[in-house]
Amino acid sequence: ILGGSSAGPHQRPYMASLQVDGQHVCGGLLIAEQWVLSAAHCMEDMKGKAFQVLLGAHSLSQPEPHKRLYAVRAAVRHPGSNTETNDDDLLLLQVSEKATLSEHVKILPFQRQDVDVPPGTLCEAAGWGFTSHSGRKPDVLQQVERPVKSREECNKRPYHDNTITDKMLCTDSRKKDTCKGDSGGPLICNGVAEGVVTAGARVCGNFKKPGIYTRIAAYVDWIDGVMAAAGE
C-alpha cells in the first residue's frame, strides 16, 4: 500500500496473508469459515511450493495470541484466469479446517448484487504489500482510502485503454495506491467487499495506471459453486 497508514490492531479481522516459506506473498479475505478469496496471479509466485494462510494477524513478525497459520486443503483458480491478462483473476483457498472466529478473525460479507459501485465512492484497500517504489515491506497491516474511477474514464488513454471489462473496477492511483503484495486483498466500500486487488499494470502510485480490482459480485455463482462442491 503506497501513501496509506497502519490499520488499527485487528481492525480488519477478515484479512489474510498468503505465505510461502514464511514470507508474505499476497493478501486475501475470509469469506466463509473455511474459505479465503484471493487473486489467481498470486499462485504464479508459488513455483509449486506449498503455501499457507495466516489469519488473525496485525504484525507479520511479532507473536500475537490470535495469529494462526493454516495449511491449504484446496486451491481453486478461476478457469478463465491466465498469466497474460487480468481477466477472472480470482483464487479460492479452502483452509485445512474451519477458522476459529473471534474478535480477531471474522468473515467479511461480499457484494452479491451485480451493480457497479458509483464513481467517486470512497473505498478502502488493505494489505502488507510494498509501501514504497523501492519495495519497502511493512510489518503491520496498511490501509488506504481510494475513490472509484468510472470504467468509461479508466478505459481511456493514457489510462487502461479499453482493457477494463464490466467484471473489473478501477480506483484512482495518484500517489495513494495498492502495490506488489497487496494482490488478492479486498476493496471495501461501505463495509462490504466489492473488489479483489489485481496486479493490473504492475506499477504503483502512477495516476496513468489506476488500480484494477476484480468485481466480486460478477462471480457470485462461481464462488458459491466452488464452496458448495468442495467436501469437508
Ligand SMILES: CC(C)CC(=O)Nc1cccc(-c2cccc(CN)c2)c1
Ligand atoms: C505473481 C505476482 C504476485 C507478481 C506481482 O504481482 N507483481 C507486481 C509487481 C509490481 C506491482 C504489482 C501490483 C500489485 C497490486 C496492485 C498494483 C497496482 N496498483 C500493482 C504487482
